[in-house]
Amino acid sequence: MDLFLQQIINGLTTGSIYCLVALxxxxxxxxxxxxxxxxGSLYMMGAFITLTLIKSSGLNYWLxxxxxxxxxxxxxxxxxxxxxxxxxxxxxxxxxIAAVGLLLFLEGLAxxxxxxxxxxxxxPYDRVVQFxxxxxxxxxxxxxxxxxxxxxxxxxxxxKTLVGxxxxxxxxxxxxxxxxxxxxxxxxxxxxxxxxxxxxxxASLAGPINLVYPSMGHIVILKAFVIIVLGGMGSLPxxxxxxxxxxxxxxxxxTYISMxxxxxxxxxxxxxxxxxxxxxxxxxxxx
Amino acid sequence: MALFTRKNCPAxxxxxxxxxxxxxxxxxxxxxxIIMGYxxxxxxxxxxxxxxxxxxxxxxxxxFMGIGAYTAGLLNLKLGLSFWPAMVLxxxxxxxxxxxxxIVSLRTRGHYFSIFTLCVGVIIHVVITxxxxxxxxxxxxxxxxxxxxxxxxxxxxxxxxxxxxxxxxLATIFVAGRVVNSLVGRTLTAIKTSEELTEVLGINTxxxxxxxxxxxxxxxxxxxxxxxxxxxxLGPQMCSVSMTFDMLxxxxxxxxxxxxxxxxxxxxxxxxxxxxQVVQEYRTVIFGPILIVLIIFFPRGLYGGYxxxxxxxxxxxxxxxxxEGAKEEVC
Numbered sequence: 001m002d003l004f005l006q007q008i009i010n011g012l013t014t015g016s017i018y019c020l021v022a023l024x025x026x027x028x029x030x031x032x033x034x035x036x037x038x039x040g041s042l043y044m045m046g047a048f049i050t051l052t053l054i055k056s057s058g059l060n061y062w063l064x065x066x067x068x069x070x071x072x073x074x075x076x077x078x079x080x081x082x083x084x085x086x087x088x089x090x091x092x093x094x095x096x097i098a099a100v101g102l103l104l105f106l107e108g109l110a111x112x113x114x115x116x117x118x119x120x121x122x123x124p125y126d127r128v129v130q131f132x133x134x135x136x137x138x139x140x141x142x143x144x145x146x147x148x149x150x151x152x153x154x155x156x157x158x159x160k161t162l163v164g165x166x167x168x169x170x171x172x173x174x175x176x177x178x179x180x181x182x183x184x185x186x187x188x189x190x191x192x193x194x195x196x197x198x199x200x201x202x203a204s205l206a207g208p209i210n211l212v213y214p215s216m217g218h219i220v221i222l223k224a225f226v227i228i229v230l231g232g233m234g235s236l237p238x239x240x241x242x243x244x245x246x247x248x249x250x251x252x253x254x255t256y257i258s259m260x261x262x263x264x265x266x267x268x269x270x271x272x273x274x275x276x277x278x279x280x281x282x283x284x285x286x287x
Numbered sequence: 288m289a290l291f292t293r294k295n296c297p298a299x300x301x302x303x304x305x306x307x308x309x310x311x312x313x314x315x316x317x318x319x320x321i322i323m324g325y326x327x328x329x330x331x332x333x334x335x336x337x338x339x340x341x342x343x344x345x346x347x348x349x350x351f352m353g354i355g356a357y358t359a360g361l362l363n364l365k366l367g368l369s370f371w372p373a374m375v376l377x378x379x380x381x382x383x384x385x386x387x388x389x390i391v392s393l394r395t396r397g398h399y400f401s402i403f404t405l406c407v408g409v410i411i412h413v414v415i416t417x418x419x420x421x422x423x424x425x426x427x428x429x430x431x432x433x434x435x436x437x438x439x440x441x442x443x444x445x446x447x448x449x450x451x452x453x454x455x456x457l458a459t460i461f462v463a464g465r466v467v468n469s470l471v472g473r474t475l476t477a478i479k480t481s482e483e484l485t486e487v488l489g490i491n492t493x494x495x496x497x498x499x500x501x502x503x504x505x506x507x508x509x510x511x512x513x514x515x516x517x518x519x520x521l522g523p524q525m526c527s528v529s530m531t532f533d534m535l536x537x538x539x540x541x542x543x544x545x546x547x548x549x550x551x552x553x554x555x556x557x558x559x560x561x562x563x564q565v566v567q568e569y570r571t572v573i574f575g576p577i578l579i580v581l582i583i584f585f586p587r588g589l590y591g592g593y594x595x596x597x598x599x600x601x602x603x604x605x606x607x608x609x610x611e612g613a614k615e616e617v618c
Binding site: 029033035082083086087090091092093094096097098100101102103104105106107108109111112218222225226229233260261263264267268270271274275278279 | 338342344391392394395396397398399401402403405406407409410413414417528532535536539568569570571572573574575576577578579582583586
């Protein structure tokens, strides 16, 4: 029973990280119809920027995370302007290839700047707490709590503010949104900034329990894709739900089925579901 | 069957050039780079058929190349089969798995298909990495034997291996060219342009897409088997997702949906990478932006750019002559 509860906590921790990454991915997909393969490398950049700020200027963990989120939002806006904006009317394969180009560039850049080494992100929350007979590191609790706060904040932003509503309007109907006077370019930039900022926070949260290295985004981005396909591409509740489900499924699978093939669970679920329902689990259909 | 028509001239010249290349190049390392470029090109021709001509962005290609390579290597090491039957079986097995993957993945469309095939590629990579008993896991397979002599011809020397790979490359280009210019090829292009419209015409798009996918994986398997027989060592790194991205790079730099593109891209990029130290160090930092710039300004790559330029010059030449001729008539 203890093992089971422990795995639930672990599942919620990884699920939280998946949630934040998948949310950014699905936001960008909803607004721009772009499967952003570079999202994982933006996540990686976020972790490295936080790490550098803490190591070199001795910045506080919180401030470093915030600065990294701002920096990544700026990088996200630049990427939208320079790479994806010129391709907004191109065939859908082209912006996917451009995203791969961005991924190669960012990863190469990380190799050049930080080298191929593995780093651990220092955290002020490295103590262990006893809770209902379980031993949990503070960082894990912090990840779960921070994600819940961010989710609530994002929800309020999208539902209660005019700017947030314009993002939702764009993802529901692009043409209709521009007809009522919503600036497509501005919303695209904003969406990118939010998505990459979330990725930076997710990476800074995960940095202390996972490691930081140039290809750290690979597996995370692939799983985020699995999540948003399952939850319906462009659906925010789908991304949140899918993130936690996948996190739990993985930690359970790793304990009770096979540790070595843990990473396969996500992809096996995806292949199975897309074989049975080619348009995804929760979506109506694709064109 | 007019072989020496004007249209075939550039192609024939290139074939002759490729045949005398080993006589000119004495540098062994450079020969190796070109052989590897050819092997990648064979795989990229496969990708070109499904992506370039049919418009289906399949992202599991390196996985299928890995299946070809590991099948050939395992048949050789575990069952003692010689290179030739192992190669044939590897191609067929890869195409069979391609068919299986095709019938499920091709029911999805657009981005769903890309993500699906990407996941298929990742699954193949993870299984090859983790199945220690069969594939040797991270240590890989060591000591695969190369092709045994066929009659009086032995394949021990680098030159002989060059010709062997060149033979299969030319065969691949020939088959790809034949398919692309056939009715099937036109159907594939129609699917790329609009799948719904093609379906409305009464064409079974699923059947044609599966054909393209199987052919694509067949070439990937062939490239994998040749890789196994040439390098004689296999590690899981060769079928990782980054390799699929490399192939995308070759295809889009050379020319997506053109018959010469895969060869140009593979050769140009691999020789540039290997010959310039700076490029080797900052490989992806340089190639990533190049890919983005090409996709924005020249979506059909170097060869597509060349075609546009050639057509523009051709159009301008008669246009300049015509008014002069018209004047003379008036006079």
